Amino acid sequence: DQSVLSVTDLSVEYLTGDSSVKAVRDVSLHIEPGETLGIAGESGSGKSTLALAILRYLGDNGQITSGSINYEGQSILELSSAELKELRGNEIAHVPQDPNTALNPSMTVGEQIAEVVRTHRDVTRSEAMEQTYEVLQEVNLPDPETNASQYPHELSGGQQQRVILAIALACQPRLLILDEPTTGLDVTTQATILDLIDELIEEWDTSVLLITHNLGVINQISDRVGIMYAGEIMEMGTTESVFSSPANPYTQGLLASLPQGDDRRLKPIPGQIGDLRRIPNGCVFAERCEFATDECRDTPVEKVPVNDDPEHLTRCKRWEHALENPIQADSQ
Ligand code: ATP
Ligand code: MG
Known part of the structure; x- marks a missing residue:
């Protein structure tokens, strides 16, 4: 296994009162040497939780309930606190979402x-x-x-x-985790910071986990991308394949929400992420999905390869239908 980082079937919960928020579920990903993996998804989809879990930075009420995290082949979940400290400083750098911290x-x-x-x-x-x-x-x-x-x-x-x-x-660091590195900056400054990140990645040959809700940022910098929704990775693949052949209605909705041509308006997907304390049996996106059937709502969804490409995965039973009838900007 040559991966710098590999995460397998990771689930994270936050305990609040007498219930638990299932913020990350069943997430698997890998990052290769020198590679940038982008994670995108709307607010509350679990992006920051995933980053914090990787470095075991979850607060007191957060816990990893299943899965494994390997850095260069060693299990992060089994490190002593001294080893963890060493790893956080020397090997993996984390730039948190809130710059004030x-x-x-x-x-x-x-x-x-x-x-x-x-x-x-x-x-x-x-x-x-x-x-x-x-x-x-x-x-x-x-x-x-x-x-x-x-x-x-x-x-x-x-x-x-x-x-x-x-x-x-x-x-x-061998691995740099950037959580929304350009939030709060004006558009011009965002662009210069992104160019800088792009250059630094190139020059230092660092692997990067880049978290952002901005698909334009992903498109500019990432080799591969994972699209997160309600704690799950809905689609994962090379940036090129996911952007050119999005095989998940959620990805299509996100892409269609971007301003198109002369029309500068954002067209968000109607609805919002459901209650993460009660996860449905079926697809987490079904209630907002125009392609959803009763089967989508009621039965578990597996990750499947798109067009036999083992690197392009989607969590959707109706991906073939979605691929043939992609959601357009004006249908939202
Ligand atoms: P954003 O784009 O707004 O930064 P995100 O994708 O990073 O969102 P997270 O911050 O990971 O999302 O949050 C995922 C879910 O977990 C949300 O429902 C959030 O309310 C919940 N959550 C996050 N931190 C805690 C916490 N410490 N205690 C309880 N719930 C939490
Ligand atoms: Mg966040």
Whole structure:
């Protein structure tokens, strides 16, 4: 097994009061060396939960109820807390969705990066500072020496995002997990940050798990993509095959929701994710799906290969019908 990361049949629940939210169910994925896997899906589909579970960062009420997670062949779920700490710093970098939790407001940018460098590498204080300037340069901050002496609040949102990336890269991770790396930025800044991420991935040959609700971002950066809905991966395949032959009504609905041609409006799929405390027997998307039959609603859905391609999987009984009659933007 050459995969950098492989997740098999992972399920995660959050305990709330006397019920449990089944936030991630039966998720399998793999990421190969140098590869970028995108995960897309609407709000509440379980994307961040999946990322947190991989690094065992789930809070007190979150628990992995089944499945396995392997990093370079070793089981993350069996690591001791010391081994886990080592892995989180040296091997896998996680950039959380909320940028405020990624930066320490009371330390300068330079101190934060140098601290990361020094915990992970055996270097002197001045060598660490040198490396700090280098990574700040790497993420295209205008003036590394000045920026290093600044506090996070003295930087713009886009500059903060660059610093967060610099921190993630400072330990030269083999796997980078980015959770909505461009939220809260204006469109132009988003584009420059994405180009930067694209370049860094290329240059550092890092494997990436890229989480976003933005299919345009996935299209630009990911080699493969998993489309998540209500905790499950509905479709997975190369970005090219999923975008050109979406074989799941949910994927089709997401693609149709994007602005088309001159029409700049978003056309969201009607309805919303159901109650994750009560998962239906049948397909989780059935109640919003225009192709759903009684069988879809009542009986479990398996993942099946699309057109015999073992790398393109869909969780839909009616994928052939969907493929022939794709949902169009004007039908939503
Ligand atoms: P977004 O696009 O809004 O970031 P997401 O796909 O990242 O959404 P998650 O944050 O993983 O979604 O949430 C998945 C589900 O789990 C949601 O229903 C959410 O309300 C629930 N959830 C997340 N964290 C907790 C928690 N700590 N306790 C209880 N429920 C939680
Ligand atoms: Mg999230």
